Amino acid sequence: MTYNEIRKVFLDYFEKHGHKIVPSASLIPNDPTLLFTVAGMVQWKGVFQGTETPIAPRVANVQKCIRAGGKHNDLEDVGFDNRHHTFFEMMGNWSFGDYFKEEAIAMSWELLTKVIGLDPNKIVVTTHISDDEATAIWKKIAGKEAIRLDKDNWWAAGETGPCGPCTEMHYDFGPDVPGGLPGMPDEDGGRYVEVWNDVFMQYDRDASGNLSPLPKHNIDTGAGLERWAAVLQNKLDNYDTDLFVNLKRAVSDLTGVKETDENKPSFKIITDHLRSVGFAIADGVIPSNADRGYVIRRILRRAMRHGQILGHRGALLSELYPALIKEMGDAYPELKHQEKRVVEIIRNEENSFADMLQNGMKLLESELPKINNSMLPGDIAFKLFDTYGFPLDLTQMILRDKNISVDVDGFEKCMKEQKERSRADTRGTKLLWESQTDLPDTIDSEKYDTKTSSSAKVLAILRGEEFVKSANTGDEVEIALDHTPFYGTQGGQVGDMGVFKRNNDIVMNVAETNRVGNVVIHKGTLVAPISVNEEIMPEINQNVRQQTARAHTATHLLQAALRKVLNDDVEQRGSKVAPDSVRFDFSFGRALTAEEKQAVEDLVNKWINEDMPVSHEEMDIESAKKRGAMALFGEKYGDRVRVITAGDVSCELCGGTHIYHTGEIIKARINKEKSISSGIRRITMSVGALAE
């Protein structure tokens, strides 16, 4: 049976037994306690707790899952054994107060032994030590003596919430494979593999660990598709089943390297990470420095490191993504629908990390001979993190083969010190820049149109509290240029990110751009030395720019929609426009009703779908006023102003960066509406990939 056929067999069986088949939920859970969807039951938590009504008393699905952060984290193990994945598919059936233990066990048993034809003698079952009932059912239905365990047979999605005892079914690969029975010290040997877990969801656990009964008795089961494929194809290694063989072939074709016993971990890691990164981004995760975005960035960077081990340079997962679509796109059409966007996001990440990976490896290799206690000093791990973008776990993974660990406490100490420094910096540097009275205003008009300006001249470098003539690799600096395409934070819009280059090599990673008066200040970390008067090429991160620009145009549409749905007295009182996210403050005397909020969101989305042109024009203030351009309350404008017009619905004076068609916003979603002071309301809205 092929990997893709198993899904159908599973779902057909449960459909025949009265279950409603539902699609996989998103990998981004609607649940603040989890970074990712870690199991099929995540979308049913509220149903178990009695706060949501189920769509049917019995349902089944195949759920996309990621276990790579938080309580359920398998990231470190991927590549180094036969079974771990960060992304996997969990097949499951659920009963919401309908059938309970006996019927659940009977169906699992029938499907395993009669439908997919596993040898009943090769199945070992376990139950919870307290669960006489499930133990007796196994005896009656299958003549099986269950092994009774404690911790392993109790399942919970998180620290709090629905949980209960469970029964597991394990497949025996036979005595030739090393490994002991479940519960034995050598259980991880590989001989017995868990193929199904039936959880009897009976309790709700609160924050202090107390159990109270759930309103109903429920069933939650989970069966790993990858493991079923391994058992049915008689492969000891999940990564030797048909789907992975095909993905590994794509890796081989791209890198020109054949899989061997030696490089097998790299093949596993790349194919696994292709699935988690591809699926997560298709579901709307954007690689970033926080939360799930950082988990995905870390996974992507680990994959690139393994590409490098195979001798491959440059784009990796973005090149492999079509192979993923080929294998899994029929079951998950979103992979195909999002192809362009996913490939672009991955490629951007890969581009910005490729050089840093090379340079960081050089640094690491030069440090290795100095290590004497099998431990990399924390400050080196921190430098790799801070200057070369190596997540801590990437450094750990690289050193794992060499049996070298990382001084994690030392790493964290450096991290803490840097946070304190940067807090002090933001207080102090404005005054320092203001003291540079000779510094000319930065010419930054090209921020409205160009990606790379012609080369620009370094005028001043601030390191710590000192203006210096030159600075070195690894230094945190702030730099002023004679001209720049970077947008410095102003008018509520956050500044650009990007790089400075010299002959195509990155010299500096610019993490933020600010303004002090009319001087644009680029802040970031040097990847190579830099000196005053030298020419460099500033280059903005187009991806982030686009996300910010679409958020800014969306802010204008939001204001127009609020005026239409509420009334014309609504006026902007402040805003923060960041990549794909908007915070908008406006004058209005009461909370919006749910209908009003929906109407505003719908109207914004209608305008997005109409794909109206957005014009950017410079004119004198009088002409702008004649046009009826809205100005911001209390704001001073110069004689020449920019006017941003979206179709016939919005016309505003604005110095920010914008898109050219409303369709580029893709989608808008209002997240929250609340009061921030008397008569002032605040709306937060997501757009683009985040909203999707």
Ligand code: SER
């Ligand atoms: N929630 C249980 C698990 O993840 C059964 O689906 O194993």
